[in-house]
Every structure is written in C-alpha cells, then in structure tokens.
Amino acid sequence: MSTQFDPNQAQNLVEIEKQFAVKAVEHAQTYWNLLEKVQPKELRLTKLDDEIYQHTMETFPELAEPPHDKLTKLDEDWMKSPEGKEKWRDFIASYEKKVKDYNFGSLIRTDAREEYGERNTIFVTRIQFYAFEIARNRLGLNDKAHELAKAEAEKEKLEKEKRKAEEEKKKKKKSS
Numbered sequence: 001m002s003t004q005f006d007p008n009q010a011q012n013l014v015e016i017e018k019q020f021a022v023k024a025v026e027h028a029q030t031y032w033n034l035l036e037k038v039q040p041k042e043l044r045l046t047k048l049d050d051e052i053y054q055h056t057m058e059t060f061p062e063l064a065e066p067p068h069d070k071l072t073k074l075d076e077d078w079m080k081s082p083e084g085k086e087k088w089r090d091f092i093a094s095y096e097k098k099v100k101d102y103n104f105g106s107l108i109r110t111d112a113r114e115e116y117g118e119r120n121t122i123f124v125t126r127i128q129f130y131a132f133e134i135a136r137n138r139l140g141l142n143d144k145a146h147e148l149a150k151a152e153a154e155k156e157k158l159e160k161e162k163r164k165a166e167e168e169k170k171k172k173k174k175s176s
Contacts, residue, residue, distance in 0.1 A: 020105055024123070028107040028116050031133070036149035040142035048098060049134050056131040059091050063135060071132065072141050074110045076122055088128065095127045102127040112136045113144040115152070 034043060046052065057064040063071050070078070078084050095102040106129035107121050114120045124132075136142045 024105050024107050027126075027129075028121070032116060032149055035142060035146050036153050038146075040137040040146050041140060043137050045130055045134055045137075046099060049130075052095075052099075052127070052130050053134045053138060055091070055094070056135055059087060068135075068139055068141060071135050071139065072112050074108070074122065074132065076110070079124075079128075091131070092125055092127050099127055099130070108132060109145070112141045115145065115148050 079088060092103060102125065104126045105123050106126045107116065108124050108129050109116055109120050110122055111120050133142070
C-alpha cells in the first residue's frame with residue numbers, strides 16, 4: 001500500500017542533487033559554447049523569446065531602465081526579497097505549461113561581462129535564466145561575453161595545436 005508523498009518531508013538524496021548539479025553545469029557549458037559561436041543579438045533560446053522578453057520587461061520594469069545595470073550585474077538580494085520572490089513566483093508559474101523544464105535549476109552569470117566562475121554564478125530556475133539571458137542578448141549586454149568566449153576558444157585551439165606539434169616532434173625524435 002502506497003502512502004501520499006509529502007515533499008516537505010522528503011530527504012535530499014545526494015545522488016539526485018549531484019545529477020541536478022551535473023545537468024546545470026552541462027546547461028551552462030552549452031550556453032557558453034553558444035555565446036562563443038553566435039552573435040548574442042542573433043541567438044534564440046526558445047520559441048517564446050519575444051513573449052518572455054516582453055513579459056520580463058513588463059513585470060520587472062527596473063530591468064528595462066537604461067543603462068540596464070540590473071541586467072548586467074544581477075542583484076540576488078533584490079531577487080530574493082519578499083517582493084522579488086512574490087513577483088518571480090508568479091512569473092515562473094505562468095510558464096508551467098509553456099516552457100519545458102521551466103523550473104529546472106540553471107546556473108547564470110551574475111555579471112554579464114564575465115565568464116562563468118565560482119564567484120560569478122548563482123542558481124536560478126530555467127525560466128529566470130531565459131528571462132535574463134534573452135534580455136541580455138537583445139540589449140547587447142552579452143557582447144563582451146561573446147568576445148571572451150571566442151578568445152577563450154581560440155586560446156584553447158592554439159594550445160591544442162601546440163601540444164599536437166610537440167607530440168609529433170617527439171614521435172619523429174623517437175623514430176630517428
């Protein structure tokens with residue numbers, strides 16, 4: 001006989017938490033790779049980008065105010081304030097039937113001008129990630145990240161070529 005599941009009484013299972021963390025990191029890596037390859041203003045994250053952007057700017061008019069400091073550098077305290085939590089809860093819930101995995105955890109950069117890192121990353125829901133990143137892309141706030149990602153990829157490519165050349169050199173030396 002099964003009993004009713006009470007999420008408030010559920011224990012956090014380490015393995016499940018690890019799986020969520022792995023998925024969040026994979027999502028962040030995928031997004032960083034997209035930022036490297038696609039000009040942010042041309043990047044579409046969902047079929048509903050226009051709707052999400054409009055809804056974000058209407059719900060959070062402070063994000064729409066130039067020079068967009070609240071989008072460039074996220075204020076976690078503002079997001080988690082009682083008023084912020086209420087507005088975000090309603091915003092998030094409105095995408096339950098529209099966006100797959102809308103409430104999955106995602107990592108987001110707190111400062112759009114920098115890459116992902118321990119001090120520049122917070123955990124948000126997937127729809128919050130979309131709300132911020134769609135706005136950042138449309139307003140040109142991810143252009144610096146795009147350049148960083150491209151430079152990082154070029155550096156990695158050059159290092160890989162250098163290692164390969166060194167290996168070839170060693171092989172030739174051994175065969176002589």
